[in-house]
Amino acid sequence: MLALRGIGRTSAVVATAAALLMPAVSAQAADIPPVGEVVTSPNVSHVANVPKPAGLETTINTDIAFQGDYAYVGNYGGFSIYDISRPERTKVVSSVVCPGSQMDVSVYGDLLFTAVDNSRSDDSCNSVAQSAAVKESWEGIRIFDISDKKNPKYVKAVETNCGSHTLTLVPGKGRDRRNVYLYASSYNPSASFPDCQPPHDKISIVKVPLRDPAAAAVVATPVVFPDGGNETQPGLLLPTSGCHDITVYPEKDVAAGACMGDGVLFDISDRANPVVTARVTDPNFAFWHSATFNNTGTKVVFTDELGGGGGATCNEATGPNRGADAIFDIRNGRLDFRSYFKISRYQADTENCVAHNGSLIPVKGKDIMVQAWYQGGISVVDFTDSTNPQEIGFFERGPEPNGGGGGIWSAYYYNGYIYGSDFHHGLDVLKISDRRTDPARSVRLDRLNVQTQASYRQGHGH
Template identity: 45%
Template sequence: MAAVLTVALVPAGAAVAESDADPRQGLAPGNNPTDGGAAFTSPDRSAGTASLGMDLLAERDKPAYTGVAAAFNYSNINSDLAFQGDYAFSGNYRGFGVYDVSDPAAPVLRTTVECVGGQGDVSVHGDLLFMSVESTSARVDCSTSTAQAVFRGVRIFDISDPLAPRYVAGVQTCRGSHTHTVVTQPGVTDTVWVYNSGTAGIRSAAQLAGCSPTSTTDPATSAYSIDVIEVPLADPAAARVTSSPRLFATETQPIAGLTPSGVQATLPADDPRASAPGNRAGGQRVAATSACHDITAYPAIALAAGACQGDGILLDITDAANPKRVADVSDPNFAYWHSATFNDAGTKVVFTDEWGGGVGARCRPTDPTNWGANAIFDVVRDEAGTPSLVWRSYYKIPNVQSSIETCVAHNGNLVPVPGRDVMVQSWYEGGASIVDFTDSANPKEIGFFDRGPYDPTVFHQGGYWSVYWFNGNVYGNEIFLGFDSWALTPTEDLSAAEIAAARAATVGELNAQLQEPIVHAPSFTLVRATYDQAVRAGALDAEEAADVQRFVDRAEGFAARNKTSARATLNAVAGELTAPGQEALAAELRRLAGSL
């Protein structure tokens, strides 16, 4: 494991003097040979690293798939992650691996499932695992034999025994499956839906009946839609496409009404983004909208956010089987809308822009700070409750990566820090970043991990495809090197109590594209996290802070032997907190008292 340099933070996009240079700039490269990479059994991890608030616990090689020896073989790419219980499911273009993460500091690869297809994005729900397949080399029987029929779509595996996954069925689609989203509906326990996003070329009708070429006027076209797959949980082999809704239709263009091909975006003078720091005049060349790349569903608020190539959209998923677009937005600085994350309250969405498609260096000092970045939108509802998306800001890691490092915004999810909107996110070879977007107009980086380039001179696509929080730790799928885990550590922007409170908010399974409300049970840890936030915000002066801390400690001492005294102490101190900025702490003190 390479040594980690822990350093002070430089704000994203800020100019720095040489003596204050961001520690991610100029990290030592690795020593991979230039002939295609080291043998798979020993991928090189000798590049230098830098971090703030992220302690690298473990690095594990990716699974060894049959017939693929080289670490830098582009048919052997790690992709997305899903989690359930003690296991992390690591997608790959050649199948998926199952890691035991019961000890995050010592993950163990328990089994490997070989099933070639790319991208290999995975999701889990109960006893089922879903896997996206779009490659024309994929076969119905998971082999590589050209004697077998082509498979492109969503595969379904039985993971009732996570260490012995069993192939159940596959649902063929006209554009394959680049990504997919498992969608639940509150109150429905016998069915889930999979929103399938295909971005590849359309298959011929001879290969799959019903497929029709791209056309903005043909009602039968297989473009300009997603696939809704219905999965009966008692009989997953009966899963089928039930509809292909035209999410991009407008009154004037009933098939393809959103961003057309190759639009060069402009910035009106009165658009607040025109004066945003780091803007480049003229905007991006925006991708045509014929599909969604990623859709993130949040059933508890009956909304999904679609990152759809040239547009960001909101879907009403009250009826999960029939999603309907209720809002859309374009952005002049976005080339390719890639993924989306709601905050827990459902009042904000962070969209990512995969400028360059994830195959180019886009975080160099010469690159705009608002291209290949996140855009943060507030979800604003009118009097009728109809939502719209209102832009507030951009966020990007500092542009200090080299010209031989793939870097652009990619996949992440929320870190359940109580009272704050915090997410961890991958940036390919830009590493991982932790950003606080509680103030959607002023996001702030509060932690990071970065590794230097693979090689001193040779450009490779690579880095972290996905970096996610799950049950107390952060895990990343590194495209070529493998599977990594981290623990968060305290900084001036994230306290030990906040990390402990986040660790206590556990779930049974996690798909980043299916969000569920975060639940924080009342506890002394949660009170201390909220106290730390009040102190950081200046809501308590030194004397008040000392008094609150003393009485909380006293109440905790009472709690085990005299709950009445503990409740009285907590309620008493809450009653003293009446100044602006003290409301959240008072509320948590009362909530804890009520739980004792």
Template identity: 60%
Template sequence: MNTIRRRGRLGVVLAGAAALVVTGLSAPAAAQNDIPDVDEVVHSKNIGHVANLPKEGPFEGQDAFNSDIAFTKGHAIVGNYNGFTIYDVRRPNNPRVVSQVLCPGGQGDVSVSGDLLFVSTDYARTNDSCTSEAAPASNPDSWEGMKVFDISDLANPEYVSAVRTDCGSHTHTMVPAPERGSVLLYVSSYSPAPDLPNCQPPHDKVSIVEVPTERPQDAKLVSEPVLFPEGGNPGDGYSRQTTGCHDLTAYPEKDLMAGACMGDGILVDISDRMNPKVVERVQDNTNFAFWHSATFNNEGTKVVFTDELGGGGMATCNEEVGPERGANGIYDLTGSGDDSELEFRSYYKIPRHQGETENCVAHNGSLIPVEGRDIMVQAWYQGGVSVWEFTDSDKPEEIAYFERGPLSDTENITAGSWSAYYYNGRIYSSDIQKGFDVLHIRDPRTAPANSVRFDEFNAQTQPSYGKGR
């Protein structure tokens, strides 16, 4: 965890009362308020746990959080606060470590394009090297931002270049720009302060870094578009003030981006890649504390926004917090261009309560590519992994789940699934403490996804699938 400057790293959501009628599931123990034992694995009948590789080497420690995942050429690249690990998943039931790079800086958000890997650094460091040390963010010479690696040899990644960005890079979103012979990285960061020389208020912008695909060593900051020229949500004591964005998800084929920006959910027109334009903005000051991330459905007619209630370390998957605060928000997208509108339809939260020592929140997930249905797999930290359907925006329901019991039954230790994504027939979960998990869902509703294959997959750069692909 960053002891120099903390910018609201994870997120906390809660499980609501077990009121959803879920088909195809074994009765979850927590429906009777039964919490699994420490490290006990429980799951629905239609999902199997086929592999786990524990954290190893310099990533073994409790503070070395596993974070996001990107996929390329049958390999999963798992970010970590201390760097990243590349796994060969071409035999998904028998994954293996190919390489590991020690390059501390938190939180290690990753994306991939061709032979290039991009890694976010969000904690102030003494310099941009992989041997840097933690530094006060109040030091004007401290560094944080984007790092670029050449992964043409997956067994021997090569550090190529780095670009400093204001307030660092909490997350980033890769958007291909083949017409420019480059890729663009939309960098999200937030929480400026007057005493932080490299993170000054106001910070109502994103940073765009351009990386030439043939000369990645020439990566540079090319634009800093302001998304909230008149300021974002001022905050009201429950909803967070908007001072930047936490996460952006692009749907390049549709020239759209959805942004989760602290106190605001936004829809962005990116037809002019260098000049993104906010065309719709929504707030939920009753139930959303911190807009955390976003996912489009395949048709681009819905957006699922997630909340980050509590900062990621709180036990809020319980009856006390309730079924709406901290949940996913499902919005239908109507109209187009400047006439686009986001219409709220419902909330979704896992229907299992978690223990007092379990941090639990809706976090990173992706679509399961089933044409004609809206199905998503999603990480919930110590709430585990949930597969749920929102084809009917008003009646989301869980299809499958996997979780472990608490890491500890005496203290609240940050743990659980940070990211859970579907890639080429399996679900892959990056567990903060337990390492790399592989799950196999066997359900008629998700079966069509088994035939969909992507060579490269970044959850925040959504591809299309099906007949329109």
């Protein structure tokens, strides 16, 4: 979700109750499920829902990471650890109240990393929101020891320029394997913010020694756009001043950056010195939000978060090419546009809906992904044919009561199940039964940080 710097952050669109009674431009009333009602395609079943734990009930859920039999769910108020050893009986193991949006999460061994892009009075879990105009304010990355799942321990805070809206974990390579790197994506600088000065246009790289995580520190701040990014295109949500999200494919030494007004490819063979190798813009994209490679690394799906996550853009008025996915083939190092994908299930004009976070479903020889669409729910998409992507399954709820914002923030496939992080309703567990996706059940993963992609083959995982 789009962030605005300072004390506050944007929230999902809120409409009045009267708006619910207005004729919908985008959908016929008969097409909209009743408030809160779950609907799915015939091949998708809703296995479980686990409400948010005490202490985090009033703040919204965000991203998810997985390791072993556990799921780690971020929340604007902290994070929770879930036991998913029996997905149909998923349960909360523990939760940590530690406010600071967005609290996107990545996990590696006994360490959990969280991103904070909300300026705070200090780096503690007792901090309060404080303007970025105050020099002493803090935002950046928090590191927790999760060796005891019932009792996580706060290890270290690392301040980064303009905070860390999202973070991407990059394992070291060769002799550097005892370290991991965190790419902190941030943006929206201001001359009034001492630690977030324009033009910014860079990322912060934090090196974490795995044997001494308390020694984590910023080791580089490479400028992605030394000559400036896309700032003048009509319809941009914000001009480029950094990246919103970066997805790495460490085995292939490549990364894809969704950078506000630009989509880019990086060479990350030198982990602390990523180099831009390709760059593209799109007149239909308002905000390059996230990226997903296919398994062979020959395609990238970029998402456009039109409306910043708060807009009702899944309607006829917005159309199929905005607030959508854009599918690119990678040819000779270039990004070649092939098509758009957007859910065709029109949502009510009170429902915030736009392309958001997703992951691959590991089917050999196919390109299939699951993706969140806020109140558009969860979509399963086959993009094997880059020019003709098709939705093959879905899950969604009817509108939130009184026109409130909400929906699924992230939807990821892990070891046979789909997990969706819902703003208000907690953690949803789904299962898809379809000949096109069934082969994925033989792929077992030890860990899944979606922004850190690894190759798969049937019967093997990473």
